[in-house]
Amino acid sequence: MSTARPSSPNQPDSALRWFLRGATNLFSVPALILSTSFVGFAALAMEAGITQAQAVFMTLVIWALPAKVVLVGAILAGSGLFGAGFAVALSSIRLTPMVVALVPELRTAGGRRWVLYALSHFVAVTSWVIAMAHVREVPRDMRTAWYLGVGGTLTVANAVVVAVVYQIAPHMPAAVSAALFMLTPMYFLTSLWGSARERATHVAMAAGLLLGPFFAWLSPQFSLMLSGLVGGSAAFLWHRTRGRRA
Amino acid sequence: MSFDALDTWWWPYLFILIAGAVTTDSWRFLGVWLGGKVSEESDAMVFVRCVATALVAAVIAGLIVSPAGALAATPLAVRIGSAAGGFVAYLAAGKRVLVGVVACEVILVGWMLLFPIESAA
Numbered sequence: 014m015s016t017a018r019p020s021s022p023n024q025p026d027s028a029l030r031w032f033l034r035g036a037t038n039l040f041s042v043p044a045l046i047l048s049t050s051f052v053g054f055a056a057l058a059m060e061a062g063i064t065q066a067q068a069v070f071m072t073l074v075i076w077a078l079p080a081k082v083v084l085v086g087a088i089l090a091g092s093g094l095f096g097a098g099f100a101v102a103l104s105s106i107r108l109t110p111m112v113v114a115l116v117p118e119l120r121t122a123g124g125r126r127w128v129l130y131a132l133s134h135f136v137a138v139t140s141w142v143i144a145m146a147h148v149r150e151v152p153r154d155m156r157t158a159w160y161l162g163v164g165g166t167l168t169v170a171n172a173v174v175v176a177v178v179y180q181i182a183p184h185m186p187a188a189v190s191a192a193l194f195m196l197t198p199m200y201f202l203t204s205l206w207g208s209a210r211e212r213a214t215h216v217a218m219a220a221g222l223l224l225g226p227f228f229a230w231l232s233p234q235f236s237l238m239l240s241g242l243v244g245g246s247a248a249f250l251w252h253r254t255r256g257r258r259a
Numbered sequence: 260m261s262f263d264a265l266d267t268w269w270w271p272y273l274f275i276l277i278a279g280a281v282t283t284d285s286w287r288f289l290g291v292w293l294g295g296k297v298s299e300e301s302d303a304m305v306f307v308r309c310v311a312t313a314l315v316a317a318v319i320a321g322l323i324v325s326p327a328g329a330l331a332a333t334p335l336a337v338r339i340g341s342a343a344g345g346f347v348a349y350l351a352a353g354k355r356v357l358v359g360v361v362a363c364e365v366i367l368v369g370w371m372l373l374f375p376i377e378s379a380a
Protein backbone atom coordinates (compact mmCIF):
# COMPACT_ATOMS: atom_id res chain seq x y z
CA MET A 14 0.00 0.00 0.00
CA SER A 15 2.95 2.27 0.37
CA THR A 16 3.45 1.84 -3.36
CA ALA A 17 -0.01 3.20 -4.19
CA ARG A 18 0.04 4.79 -7.59
CA PRO A 19 -1.06 8.32 -8.36
CA SER A 20 -3.58 6.89 -10.79
CA SER A 21 -5.53 5.00 -8.13
CA PRO A 22 -8.59 7.31 -8.30
CA ASN A 23 -9.25 6.11 -11.88
CA GLN A 24 -8.70 2.49 -10.98
CA PRO A 25 -12.26 1.32 -11.84
CA ASP A 26 -11.94 2.92 -15.27
CA SER A 27 -8.63 1.36 -15.80
CA ALA A 28 -9.82 -2.09 -14.66
CA LEU A 29 -12.71 -1.84 -17.11
CA ARG A 30 -10.31 -0.88 -19.85
CA TRP A 31 -8.13 -3.92 -19.18
CA PHE A 32 -11.21 -6.14 -18.93
CA LEU A 33 -12.23 -4.97 -22.41
CA ARG A 34 -8.73 -5.49 -23.70
CA GLY A 35 -8.91 -9.06 -22.44
CA ALA A 36 -12.29 -9.46 -24.12
CA THR A 37 -10.85 -8.52 -27.53
CA ASN A 38 -9.05 -11.90 -27.50
CA LEU A 39 -12.43 -13.25 -28.55
CA PHE A 40 -11.35 -12.31 -32.07
CA SER A 41 -8.03 -14.16 -32.00
CA VAL A 42 -7.28 -17.28 -34.03
CA PRO A 43 -7.28 -19.68 -31.05
CA ALA A 44 -10.66 -18.31 -29.95
CA LEU A 45 -12.05 -18.71 -33.47
CA ILE A 46 -10.91 -22.32 -33.64
CA LEU A 47 -12.33 -22.97 -30.19
CA SER A 48 -15.71 -21.66 -31.33
CA THR A 49 -15.72 -24.04 -34.28
CA SER A 50 -15.04 -26.94 -31.93
CA PHE A 51 -17.93 -25.78 -29.76
CA VAL A 52 -20.03 -26.05 -32.91
CA GLY A 53 -18.82 -29.65 -33.08
CA PHE A 54 -19.57 -30.17 -29.39
CA ALA A 55 -23.10 -28.84 -29.76
CA ALA A 56 -23.70 -31.24 -32.65
CA LEU A 57 -22.39 -34.11 -30.51
CA ALA A 58 -24.52 -33.15 -27.49
CA MET A 59 -27.57 -32.90 -29.69
CA GLU A 60 -26.95 -36.37 -31.09
CA ALA A 61 -26.69 -37.67 -27.50
CA GLY A 62 -30.19 -36.36 -26.74
CA ILE A 63 -29.05 -33.51 -24.49
CA THR A 64 -31.40 -30.52 -24.61
CA GLN A 65 -30.37 -27.03 -25.67
CA ALA A 66 -30.71 -25.66 -22.13
CA GLN A 67 -28.67 -28.56 -20.69
CA ALA A 68 -25.90 -28.06 -23.26
CA VAL A 69 -25.70 -24.31 -22.53
CA PHE A 70 -25.67 -25.09 -18.80
CA MET A 71 -22.80 -27.56 -19.34
CA THR A 72 -20.84 -24.91 -21.22
CA LEU A 73 -21.21 -22.39 -18.40
CA VAL A 74 -20.59 -24.64 -15.39
CA ILE A 75 -17.95 -27.03 -16.80
CA TRP A 76 -16.38 -24.92 -19.53
CA ALA A 77 -13.40 -27.19 -20.33
CA LEU A 78 -14.24 -28.85 -23.64
CA PRO A 79 -12.49 -32.22 -23.04
CA ALA A 80 -14.43 -32.59 -19.77
CA LYS A 81 -17.70 -31.89 -21.57
CA VAL A 82 -16.95 -34.31 -24.37
CA VAL A 83 -16.05 -36.99 -21.81
CA LEU A 84 -19.31 -36.29 -19.94
CA VAL A 85 -21.38 -36.57 -23.12
CA GLY A 86 -19.52 -39.79 -23.96
CA ALA A 87 -20.35 -41.16 -20.50
CA ILE A 88 -24.01 -40.15 -20.89
CA LEU A 89 -24.13 -41.87 -24.29
CA ALA A 90 -22.64 -45.02 -22.73
CA GLY A 91 -25.33 -44.90 -20.03
CA SER A 92 -22.78 -44.49 -17.22
CA GLY A 93 -23.97 -43.80 -13.70
CA LEU A 94 -23.26 -40.63 -11.77
CA PHE A 95 -20.15 -42.09 -10.18
CA GLY A 96 -18.70 -43.55 -13.37
CA ALA A 97 -19.32 -40.38 -15.34
CA GLY A 98 -17.94 -38.17 -12.57
CA PHE A 99 -14.84 -40.33 -12.22
CA ALA A 100 -14.10 -40.21 -15.95
CA VAL A 101 -14.58 -36.43 -16.05
CA ALA A 102 -12.40 -35.97 -12.97
CA LEU A 103 -9.65 -38.12 -14.45
CA SER A 104 -9.76 -36.19 -17.72
CA SER A 105 -9.58 -32.86 -15.89
CA ILE A 106 -6.57 -33.45 -13.63
CA ARG A 107 -4.60 -31.49 -16.16
CA LEU A 108 -6.40 -28.32 -15.03
CA THR A 109 -4.47 -28.36 -11.74
CA PRO A 110 -0.96 -27.93 -13.19
CA MET A 111 -2.34 -25.33 -15.60
CA VAL A 112 -3.79 -23.27 -12.74
CA VAL A 113 -0.63 -23.79 -10.69
CA ALA A 114 1.33 -22.21 -13.54
CA LEU A 115 -1.08 -19.30 -14.03
CA VAL A 116 -1.75 -18.27 -10.41
CA PRO A 117 1.67 -16.71 -9.71
CA GLU A 118 1.12 -14.45 -12.75
CA LEU A 119 -2.30 -13.22 -11.57
CA ARG A 120 -1.50 -12.85 -7.87
CA THR A 121 -0.90 -9.44 -6.30
CA ALA A 122 0.41 -8.72 -2.82
CA GLY A 123 -2.89 -7.34 -1.51
CA GLY A 124 -5.14 -9.36 -3.82
CA ARG A 125 -8.08 -11.30 -2.45
CA ARG A 126 -7.93 -15.09 -2.57
CA TRP A 127 -11.55 -15.60 -3.63
CA VAL A 128 -10.93 -13.62 -6.80
CA LEU A 129 -8.34 -16.19 -7.86
CA TYR A 130 -10.68 -19.08 -7.01
CA ALA A 131 -13.47 -17.49 -9.02
CA LEU A 132 -11.21 -16.74 -11.99
CA SER A 133 -9.80 -20.27 -12.00
CA HIS A 134 -13.18 -21.48 -13.28
CA PHE A 135 -12.35 -19.92 -16.65
CA VAL A 136 -9.15 -21.94 -17.02
CA ALA A 137 -9.35 -24.34 -19.96
CA VAL A 138 -6.88 -25.01 -22.76
CA THR A 139 -7.58 -21.98 -24.98
CA SER A 140 -7.92 -19.22 -22.36
CA TRP A 141 -4.89 -20.62 -20.60
CA VAL A 142 -2.80 -20.59 -23.77
CA ILE A 143 -3.84 -16.96 -24.43
CA ALA A 144 -3.13 -15.98 -20.81
CA MET A 145 0.29 -17.62 -20.65
CA ALA A 146 1.25 -15.91 -23.91
CA HIS A 147 0.11 -12.36 -23.04
CA VAL A 148 -0.30 -11.95 -19.27
CA ARG A 149 3.12 -10.37 -18.88
CA GLU A 150 2.07 -7.50 -21.17
CA VAL A 151 -0.55 -6.49 -18.59
CA PRO A 152 0.28 -4.40 -15.48
CA ARG A 153 0.22 -6.72 -12.48
CA ASP A 154 -2.67 -5.06 -10.64
CA MET A 155 -4.81 -5.19 -13.80
CA ARG A 156 -4.20 -8.84 -14.58
CA THR A 157 -7.26 -10.26 -12.79
CA ALA A 158 -9.55 -7.79 -14.61
CA TRP A 159 -7.82 -8.65 -17.88
CA TYR A 160 -8.13 -12.42 -17.36
CA LEU A 161 -11.82 -12.05 -16.48
CA GLY A 162 -12.11 -10.35 -19.86
CA VAL A 163 -10.32 -13.20 -21.62
CA GLY A 164 -11.97 -16.15 -19.87
CA GLY A 165 -15.38 -14.74 -19.01
CA THR A 166 -16.25 -13.49 -22.48
CA LEU A 167 -14.90 -16.64 -24.11
CA THR A 168 -17.15 -18.77 -21.88
CA VAL A 169 -20.28 -16.69 -22.48
CA ALA A 170 -19.63 -16.35 -26.23
CA ASN A 171 -19.30 -20.13 -26.63
CA ALA A 172 -22.47 -20.71 -24.61
CA VAL A 173 -24.15 -18.52 -27.24
CA VAL A 174 -22.51 -20.55 -30.04
CA VAL A 175 -23.93 -23.76 -28.52
CA ALA A 176 -27.40 -22.23 -28.26
CA VAL A 177 -27.32 -21.04 -31.87
CA VAL A 178 -26.14 -24.42 -33.23
CA TYR A 179 -29.13 -26.11 -31.57
CA GLN A 180 -31.38 -23.79 -33.53
CA ILE A 181 -29.80 -24.28 -36.94
CA ALA A 182 -28.35 -27.83 -36.82
CA PRO A 183 -31.59 -29.70 -37.60
CA HIS A 184 -31.64 -27.98 -40.98
CA MET A 185 -28.06 -28.89 -41.94
CA PRO A 186 -27.21 -31.40 -44.70
CA ALA A 187 -25.60 -34.66 -43.50
CA ALA A 188 -22.23 -33.81 -45.07
CA VAL A 189 -22.05 -30.51 -43.18
CA SER A 190 -22.79 -32.10 -39.84
CA ALA A 191 -20.31 -34.91 -40.59
CA ALA A 192 -17.66 -32.24 -41.23
CA LEU A 193 -18.61 -30.52 -37.95
CA PHE A 194 -18.19 -33.75 -35.97
CA MET A 195 -14.59 -33.91 -37.17
CA LEU A 196 -13.73 -30.45 -35.79
CA THR A 197 -13.51 -31.43 -32.13
CA PRO A 198 -11.13 -34.40 -32.45
CA MET A 199 -8.92 -32.49 -34.89
CA TYR A 200 -8.76 -29.42 -32.65
CA PHE A 201 -7.78 -31.56 -29.65
CA LEU A 202 -5.31 -33.64 -31.61
CA THR A 203 -3.34 -30.55 -32.59
CA SER A 204 -3.79 -28.26 -29.57
CA LEU A 205 -3.00 -31.06 -27.13
CA TRP A 206 0.20 -31.86 -29.01
CA GLY A 207 1.17 -28.19 -29.06
CA SER A 208 0.56 -27.57 -25.35
CA ALA A 209 2.85 -30.41 -24.26
CA ARG A 210 5.61 -29.36 -21.88
CA GLU A 211 7.74 -32.47 -22.04
CA ARG A 212 8.13 -35.28 -24.51
CA ALA A 213 6.45 -37.70 -22.11
CA THR A 214 3.17 -35.89 -22.85
CA HIS A 215 3.57 -36.74 -26.53
CA VAL A 216 4.21 -40.37 -25.62
CA ALA A 217 1.11 -40.31 -23.40
CA MET A 218 -0.91 -38.91 -26.27
CA ALA A 219 0.21 -41.59 -28.72
CA ALA A 220 -0.47 -44.28 -26.11
CA GLY A 221 -3.95 -42.93 -25.42
CA LEU A 222 -4.81 -42.80 -29.13
CA LEU A 223 -3.85 -46.46 -29.56
CA LEU A 224 -5.19 -47.77 -26.25
CA GLY A 225 -8.52 -45.90 -26.45
CA PRO A 226 -10.09 -48.03 -29.21
CA PHE A 227 -8.53 -51.19 -27.75
CA PHE A 228 -10.02 -50.67 -24.28
CA ALA A 229 -13.29 -49.48 -25.83
CA TRP A 230 -13.49 -52.92 -27.42
CA LEU A 231 -12.28 -54.78 -24.31
CA SER A 232 -14.26 -52.92 -21.64
CA PRO A 233 -16.44 -50.05 -22.89
CA GLN A 234 -17.43 -48.90 -19.40
CA PHE A 235 -13.92 -48.39 -18.07
CA SER A 236 -12.13 -47.68 -21.33
CA LEU A 237 -11.32 -44.02 -20.59
CA MET A 238 -9.97 -44.67 -17.10
CA LEU A 239 -7.96 -47.67 -18.26
CA SER A 240 -6.50 -45.78 -21.22
CA GLY A 241 -5.58 -42.85 -18.99
CA LEU A 242 -3.98 -44.91 -16.24
CA VAL A 243 -2.22 -47.49 -18.44
CA GLY A 244 -1.14 -45.04 -21.16
CA GLY A 245 -0.19 -42.33 -18.66
CA SER A 246 1.83 -44.73 -16.49
CA ALA A 247 3.66 -46.08 -19.53
CA ALA A 248 4.54 -42.55 -20.63
CA PHE A 249 5.68 -41.66 -17.12
CA LEU A 250 7.91 -44.73 -16.96
CA TRP A 251 9.37 -43.73 -20.31
CA HIS A 252 9.94 -40.23 -18.88
CA ARG A 253 11.79 -41.62 -15.86
CA THR A 254 14.04 -43.84 -17.93
CA ARG A 255 14.73 -41.80 -21.05
CA GLY A 256 12.60 -38.68 -21.45
CA ARG A 257 12.99 -35.20 -20.01
CA ARG A 258 12.18 -32.04 -21.88
CA ALA A 259 10.25 -31.67 -25.14
CA MET B 260 -28.04 -43.46 -11.41
CA SER B 261 -27.65 -42.59 -15.08
CA PHE B 262 -28.37 -39.28 -16.83
CA ASP B 263 -31.95 -40.24 -17.63
CA ALA B 264 -32.59 -42.26 -14.47
CA LEU B 265 -35.11 -39.79 -13.01
CA ASP B 266 -37.96 -38.36 -14.98
CA THR B 267 -37.71 -34.85 -13.54
CA TRP B 268 -36.52 -31.63 -15.12
CA TRP B 269 -33.83 -31.01 -12.49
CA TRP B 270 -32.07 -34.38 -12.44
CA PRO B 271 -30.00 -33.85 -15.64
CA TYR B 272 -28.83 -30.49 -14.27
CA LEU B 273 -27.86 -32.02 -10.94
CA PHE B 274 -26.08 -34.81 -12.86
CA ILE B 275 -24.14 -32.22 -14.88
CA LEU B 276 -23.27 -30.25 -11.73
CA ILE B 277 -22.00 -33.27 -9.78
CA ALA B 278 -20.43 -35.34 -12.57
CA GLY B 279 -19.21 -32.35 -14.59
CA ALA B 280 -18.83 -29.11 -12.65
CA VAL B 281 -17.69 -30.32 -9.22
CA THR B 282 -15.22 -32.71 -10.81
CA THR B 283 -13.59 -29.98 -12.93
CA ASP B 284 -13.69 -26.99 -10.58
CA SER B 285 -12.17 -29.07 -7.75
CA TRP B 286 -8.99 -29.46 -9.80
CA ARG B 287 -8.96 -25.75 -10.60
CA PHE B 288 -9.42 -24.80 -6.94
CA LEU B 289 -6.71 -27.26 -5.95
CA GLY B 290 -4.47 -25.47 -8.44
CA VAL B 291 -5.13 -22.08 -6.81
CA TRP B 292 -4.52 -23.58 -3.38
CA LEU B 293 -1.28 -25.21 -4.49
CA GLY B 294 -0.26 -22.24 -6.64
CA GLY B 295 3.37 -21.53 -6.02
CA LYS B 296 3.75 -24.41 -3.54
CA VAL B 297 4.30 -27.20 -6.06
CA SER B 298 6.76 -27.12 -8.89
CA GLU B 299 5.33 -27.71 -12.34
CA GLU B 300 8.43 -29.71 -13.12
CA SER B 301 7.99 -32.18 -10.25
CA ASP B 302 7.55 -35.85 -11.11
CA ALA B 303 4.08 -35.86 -9.58
CA MET B 304 2.96 -33.13 -11.97
CA VAL B 305 4.51 -34.92 -14.95
CA PHE B 306 2.66 -38.09 -13.98
CA VAL B 307 -0.61 -36.19 -13.62
CA ARG B 308 -0.17 -34.60 -17.03
CA CYS B 309 0.63 -38.00 -18.59
CA VAL B 310 -2.52 -39.66 -17.23
CA ALA B 311 -4.76 -36.73 -18.19
CA THR B 312 -3.26 -36.50 -21.67
CA ALA B 313 -3.61 -40.23 -22.36
CA LEU B 314 -7.24 -40.08 -21.26
CA VAL B 315 -8.08 -37.13 -23.48
CA ALA B 316 -6.24 -38.84 -26.35
CA ALA B 317 -8.46 -41.90 -25.82
CA VAL B 318 -11.48 -39.61 -26.10
CA ILE B 319 -10.11 -38.19 -29.37
CA ALA B 320 -9.54 -41.68 -30.75
CA GLY B 321 -13.11 -42.60 -29.81
CA LEU B 322 -14.52 -39.59 -31.65
CA ILE B 323 -12.65 -40.66 -34.79
CA VAL B 324 -13.01 -44.46 -34.60
CA SER B 325 -16.65 -44.62 -33.46
CA PRO B 326 -18.11 -41.18 -34.13
CA ALA B 327 -21.63 -39.97 -33.51
CA GLY B 328 -24.18 -38.82 -36.07
CA ALA B 329 -23.57 -38.28 -39.74
CA LEU B 330 -19.80 -38.77 -39.48
CA ALA B 331 -20.45 -42.46 -38.77
CA ALA B 332 -21.59 -42.81 -42.40
CA THR B 333 -18.03 -42.23 -43.66
CA PRO B 334 -15.49 -45.10 -43.84
CA LEU B 335 -13.08 -45.46 -40.92
CA ALA B 336 -10.09 -45.23 -43.26
CA VAL B 337 -11.24 -41.81 -44.51
CA ARG B 338 -11.64 -40.49 -40.96
CA ILE B 339 -8.23 -41.76 -39.88
CA GLY B 340 -6.70 -40.58 -43.16
CA SER B 341 -8.08 -37.05 -42.85
CA ALA B 342 -7.00 -36.79 -39.20
CA ALA B 343 -3.51 -38.05 -40.08
CA GLY B 344 -3.32 -35.71 -43.06
CA GLY B 345 -4.41 -32.78 -40.89
CA PHE B 346 -1.84 -33.67 -38.26
CA VAL B 347 1.00 -33.85 -40.79
CA ALA B 348 -0.09 -30.47 -42.21
CA TYR B 349 -0.17 -29.05 -38.67
CA LEU B 350 3.42 -30.21 -38.02
CA ALA B 351 4.62 -29.08 -41.46
CA ALA B 352 3.13 -25.60 -40.90
CA GLY B 353 5.09 -25.13 -37.70
CA LYS B 354 2.40 -26.39 -35.30
CA ARG B 355 -0.40 -24.14 -36.47
CA VAL B 356 -3.69 -25.58 -35.26
CA LEU B 357 -5.76 -23.77 -37.87
CA VAL B 358 -3.75 -25.30 -40.72
CA GLY B 359 -4.23 -28.80 -39.29
CA VAL B 360 -7.97 -28.39 -38.83
CA VAL B 361 -8.47 -26.93 -42.31
CA ALA B 362 -6.35 -29.64 -44.00
CA CYS B 363 -8.29 -32.39 -42.23
CA GLU B 364 -11.63 -30.89 -43.24
CA VAL B 365 -10.51 -30.42 -46.85
CA ILE B 366 -9.67 -34.13 -47.11
CA LEU B 367 -12.89 -35.22 -45.41
CA VAL B 368 -15.19 -32.85 -47.32
CA GLY B 369 -13.39 -33.64 -50.58
CA TRP B 370 -14.08 -37.33 -50.08
CA MET B 371 -17.73 -36.66 -49.25
CA LEU B 372 -18.06 -34.62 -52.44
CA LEU B 373 -16.74 -37.54 -54.47
CA PHE B 374 -18.76 -40.17 -52.59
CA PRO B 375 -21.79 -38.45 -51.07
CA ILE B 376 -23.01 -39.93 -47.78
CA GLU B 377 -26.68 -40.68 -47.32
CA SER B 378 -28.72 -38.28 -45.26
CA ALA B 379 -29.01 -39.74 -41.78
CA ALA B 380 -32.36 -40.48 -40.18
